[in-house]
Amino acid sequence: MAAPFDDEGARREVDRLLAPLREAPGPEWTPARAARVREAVFARRRRSTSWRAWAFAAAAAAAVAWTLWPVAPVDDAGDVAAPVAASPTPVSPGDRLTAARMLPSGAEVEVAGAVRVAEATAAGTRLVLEGGAVTSRVPKLRPGEHYVVETPHARVSVRGTRFTVELLASGATKVHVTEGVVEVTPRDGRAAETVRAGGSLVVGPTPRASAEAARAAEARGDWAGAVRLWRAVAERSDDALERQNALVAAGRLLSHHDVAAAVDHWRALAAEARGGVHHEEAAFRAVEALRDAGRVAEAAEAERRFREAFPRSAYAP
Amino acid sequence: MNAQALPMTDVETAPADAEAAFVGRLMAGEDAAFQELYRRHAGDVFRLACRFVYSETEAEEVVQEVFIAAFRYVGQFRGQSRLKTWLYRITVNRALKRRRWWRRRREVGADLLPEGALPLPGPDVRIADRQRLGIVRGLLDGLDARKRAVLVLHELEGLDTKEIADILECPRSTVLTRLSRARHELIDRARAAGVALEEG
Structure with a gap:
């Protein structure tokens, strides 16, 4: 007897329909991509597993970096006087x-x-x-x-x-x-x-233009610029959900690059989005950021509250 | 006794034992084991993520999130499924979260896709095939997330319904039901869109 869900005709039709998608070559997992993602993953792992040993060193390094960090030069947009080549040089689209x-x-x-x-x-x-x-x-x-x-x-x-x-x-x-x-x-x-x-x-920029600029900044690795632009989108947006979408995007970047700022960011967003669609993610990211920042006791308490609030969350397998 | 019986048994049990030992190394926090886990599975996780998210950049971020979560929660891995299934479960959960995020953005009018949106095949593929591919992607995207997930895992990734049930943490009967409904809904959508189903 055929199983009640076994619809052979539908199976064959869907099989044919999806064949081009199944056979289309997807994006490649290239060695360069693997190395880039590995670096990000293991940097995160090193950060979260060795925070105790490095807490004081990191604090000292941060203090030095704060004093030595170069201030980005501000160009005078109307007066650029660098030398230009005297003859044309070939360039191609994409250069x-x-x-x-x-x-x-x-x-x-x-x-x-x-x-x-x-x-x-x-x-x-x-x-x-x-x-x-x-x-x-x-x-x-x-x-x-x-x-x-x-x-x-x-x-x-x-x-x-x-x-x-x-x-x-x-x-x-x-x-x-x-x-x-x-x-x-x-x-x-x-x-x-x-x-x-x-x-x-x-x-x-409209919020939409700022969002495009934020993604462009992300694509070229300027995470701080992207965070600033996502926040600009949030500030200009009249729609609460669009505002929170932008803040989520900013928060994801902060989680990767500035965990101390990420803690405050996600906590504020969790409070703002309470009961809304971003409440769960913001609350969980706050737990992650606390842990990454080495604030273990606070992270444990936040995770306990998170699991109480979202017992079936996909964020905490 | 059949002379081949013992080797067959070894073949069947050895991978499970090896995986248990490997999980033990992960739980002990052995760095080489984490590197090995990444080396073995990152490519598959990336490919699976690409089935769900809208761009390669997003898929890379999903890979990051999956392995960071795996390293963090490997202590909670109970060995009731294969390690790869467990990674796939995290991947699908994370990717669906991102997908929902983008859908909500589109619903509020911010209809921008992320940078590096997944490309259609290049110029070496016939225009008709590229068009059909775009239409099929659109039809698939029209399904709700749970039906789409079952269909993608079964039809595109080739996983059996038991594995899918493990990944989605639901009974196998639920997977079968969703699969059947997803197929019929996809066919209805294809017909409504004028896609010729009889083409081979």
Whole structure:
């Protein structure tokens, strides 16, 4: 007798339907990826297993680091004077620019941040600014040629000028023009604006734009910047759940990089999200952060309360 | 007695004994054992996570979370399932949590997927196949999380229903029920979307 759930016809149809998904090559677990994740995992393990022995050393190291940590230089976005190569150098889509150079179109760029090349031919240049600032000196373009700098929330296009596009710490885009005219088109649908020589324009990020910028910061490893941007998303959001989503994203980064701050962050979020969808995760992450910070007694008590509140939680197998 | 009987028995019991010994080393906190655990299973955990989350970056984070949780909670591993099943259970739980997080974001209008969203196959794959792949992914994503999990584990990962029951910590009969309902719902959705099911 056939089992009540055995539907051979449905099984065959689903088998055929899902065949392309089953056969499609998935992302590879490459040696580089394995090494990167291993480092993160075992760094965490070392931190949580050896906190007693290293507590005093870590405190001392932290004190030294605090006094010696270099302050990031603040570029004067309107006055970049680094030397530029005298002749064009070939670049390809996907390349990252890290220094001053002349592009195939003859435009000169000076980079103080992270810039990815999306297009660079004699006829057109499209750069994507992911962080910091890029200054461009663009020769007069012929009809059909273009020069564009994109940020997460603006597209800046020119017709022969000198200008700087900078991603501010707040996540906003600042455009400063020293020669000529540029047109700035906000990505959120607002009308384009023209900025003339000597003028500046700041395009404020929407929560959505800040979220994009936060993810870009995460992708390039700037976790502190990403935390700041996620918090900016939370501050600007009118929706409680969207705000908490952003705070969860910030908290996950803090848990990996700054456990002391993570404790306070998750506790505050757990209180804010009490009874809501993020209550469970925030409460559990607070337990983890306490443990990682070596606050064992507090962690044990917090875990006891967590298990009382969420007895079937997937977070604590 | 059949001469092959003894070796067969050895083959069947030796892996279980070896795993018990290995778990003992993990519980003792032996660093080399943790390294070995990672080396053996991280790739499988990553591949499984990719079935549930929206990006490779997210899948990497799931791998991190799984092994950190495994190291932390290995003392609670009771040996009632295989170590790999236990890791898969943590993986599915963590990945589903992240998936729910992104779905909630989309529900409130923040319809952004994480960086490095899982790609469709490259240009060497026929356009029709790529389109079909995208449609099938969409159909699968439309199922509720529990049905989708059973279908993914059985149809894509090839796990049997007993293993799935261990991973999802539910009776095998529940897995069978969800599997049957998931199949029928997927077929209904495919028909509604105009996907030709008879294509081989």
